[in-house]
Amino acid sequence: MENLKLNSYYDVIIVGSGPSGLGAAFKIAENSKKSVLLIEKKKISSGGLRNDCKQNYTYPVGFPLEHWEKDEAQKLLVEVANHLKPKMETRLNIDKYVNRAKKLDVDILAIDQAHVGTDKSSALINSLIEQLKNLGVTVALETEVKELHETKKEIRLSNDFKIEFNDIILGPGRADYDWMQAQMDRIGVKYSDNIVDIGIRVEMKEENYPIVKDYYDPKILFPNKVRTFCTNSGCAHIVREKYKGYYSVNGHSLSRDKKPNNLVNFAMLKTIRLTQPVVSGQQFGKILGEMVMQLSGGSVIMQRVGDFRLGQRSKKETFNDDLYDFKPTLSNAIAADLSLSMPAKILRDIWSALKKLDSIVPGVLHPSTILYYPEIKTYSNKPQFLNKNFMVKEGYYIIGDGAGTSRGITAAWASGIKAAKSILEK
Numbered sequence: 001m002e003n004l005k006l007n008s009y010y011d012v013i014i015v016g017s018g019p020s021g022l023g024a025a026f027k028i029a030e031n032s033k034k035s036v037l038l039i040e041k042k043k044i045s046s047g048g049l050r051n052d053c054k055q056n057y058t059y060p061v062g063f064p065l066e067h068w069e070k071d072e073a074q075k076l077l078v079e080v081a082n083h084l085k086p087k088m089e090t091r092l093n094i095d096k097y098v099n100r101a102k103k104l105d106v107d108i109l110a111i112d113q114a115h116v117g118t119d120k121s122s123a124l125i126n127s128l129i130e131q132l133k134n135l136g137v138t139v140a141l142e143t144e145v146k147e148l149h150e151t152k153k154e155i156r157l158s159n160d161f162k163i164e165f166n167d168i169i170l171g172p173g174r175a176d177y178d179w180m181q182a183q184m185d186r187i188g189v190k191y192s193d194n195i196v197d198i199g200i201r202v203e204m205k206e207e208n209y210p211i212v213k214d215y216y217d218p219k220i221l222f223p224n225k226v227r228t229f230c231t232n233s234g235c236a237h238i239v240r241e242k243y244k245g246y247y248s249v250n251g252h253s254l255s256r257d258k259k260p261n262n263l264v265n266f267a268m269l270k271t272i273r274l275t276q277p278v279v280s281g282q283q284f285g286k287i288l289g290e291m292v293m294q295l296s297g298g299s300v301i302m303q304r305v306g307d308f309r310l311g312q313r314s315k316k317e318t319f320n321d322d323l324y325d326f327k328p329t330l331s332n333a334i335a336a337d338l339s340l341s342m343p344a345k346i347l348r349d350i351w352s353a354l355k356k357l358d359s360i361v362p363g364v365l366h367p368s369t370i371l372y373y374p375e376i377k378t379y380s381n382k383p384q385f386l387n388k389n390f391m392v393k394e395g396y397y398i399i400g401d402g403a404g405t406s407r408g409i410t411a412a413w414a415s416g417i418k419a420a421k422s423i424l425e426k
């Protein structure tokens with residue numbers, strides 16, 4: 001924990017220095033004299049701002065429709081851009097892809113997007129934190145909020161120090177959903193969680209997915225709630241992330257300053273909405289993730305498209321065969337059989353989407369292309385909000401991905417602005 005003396009009261013406490021917390025902190029600090037404490041348990045925020053940091057500036061990408069109208073989101077995106085100062089990527093020559101897609105009942109969205117890169121994002125975050133300190137915000141890094149008091153407006157830190165507040169904004173992100181759930185139970189806020197995205201990450205040579213030269217992160221919507229997500233190119237690689245009970249894959253790319261490896265990766269995800277008897281998306285994601293861990297001996301799996309098409313499992317040799325002429329960037333994935341691990345309905349819809357994609361951008365399904373599984377995106381516990389500004393109880397707001405009010409950096413930031421506005425207008 002930083003050597004910082006905290007007061008026993010702040011007008012506003014913000015938990016989490018992800019984009020939602022930062023959005024709220026800037027809005028309040030720039031528009032009031034309120035004392036603000038921003039608390040972050042890590043040295044530096046842990047979400048997407050810290051990683052690849054692709055910023056989408058076109059509604060509805062990242063904005064769950066149940067919470068956002070287009071006009072409001074677009075207005076707030078201008079405010080987000082004023083702070084993040086994006087350098088927009090260009091989008092060229094995509095008409096031929098859009099026309100092919102239309103014939104297959106597929107939508108290619110035109111998105112304004114900027115990309116920072118995993119190697120440069122921490123400099124951006126540090127500069128934002130410095131700006132907040134200069135605006136008078138107390139920033140407590142490496143400081144964890146253990147719990148909220150059930151009835152008093154008070155938090156307890158992990159070192160048992162207690163701090164009171166008038167308003168609190170909670171932006172703990174998706175990874176800490178169980179902490180958020182416990183706090184909602186403590187303060188008596190009802191919630192639900194019935195959605196999960198399950199899918200694969202696809203890795204191929206850039207020459208087999210040339211659309212990325214014209215459109216950095218193509219957002220493509222297929223039938224049956226399947227979509228592409230988070231495309232990486234340039235110096236792109238796949239990583240394994242640890243969750244409770246399983247690993248999920250994810251993709252990154254470094255900034256344009258780094259030497260390209262001429263590979264591309266993107267996720268192909270299917271959204272699943274659950275009803276009885278399993279009503280928790282997080283639980284369903286965990287069940288599927290654990291099944292892969294059992295089958296693979298504890299890691300994520302990968303299969304070459306060539307083997308998949310032949311209905312045979314990939315083996316170590318598959319990845320050394322000179323027909324398959326690039327090495328997987330995730331070296332600790334286990335060569336295996338996707339069809340044995342993935343529920344049939346999900347696999348069918350994703351494979352059907354990939355075949356359509358191969359007609360739109362011929363080459364994606366080259367035999368050397370690798371399919372990694374699982375990529376699981378759980379949604380948060382959606383609280384019952386009392387108003388449109390994400391208030392769950394007088395003086396308590398829950399924002400960002402951890403509250404299901406966003407699905408990306410820019411929307412998370414916008415959700416912070418919205419909660420802050422509500423506090424400023426009181």
Ligand SMILES: Cc1cc2nc3c(=O)[nH]c(=O)nc-3n(C[C@H](O)[C@H](O)[C@H](O)COP(=O)(O)OP(=O)(O)OC[C@H]3O[C@@H](n4cnc5c(N)ncnc54)[C@H](O)[C@@H]3O)c2cc1C
Binds near residue numbers: 019021040056406
């Ligand atoms: C690896 C990865 C890459 C991603 N890449 C992108 C991308 O390129 N573009 C994009 O738009 N989205 C991306 N995302 C999604 C993006 O990260 C989220 O949409 C966004 O960060 C959500 O913001 P948030 O503020 O709600 O939560 P987060 O960014 O997750 O921030 C929450 C913060 O709260 C802190 N915290 C949690 N509990 C406590 C506690 N009890 N006490 C103190 N601090 C606490 C956490 O340490 C964390 O720093 C990515 C996500 C991941 C995991």
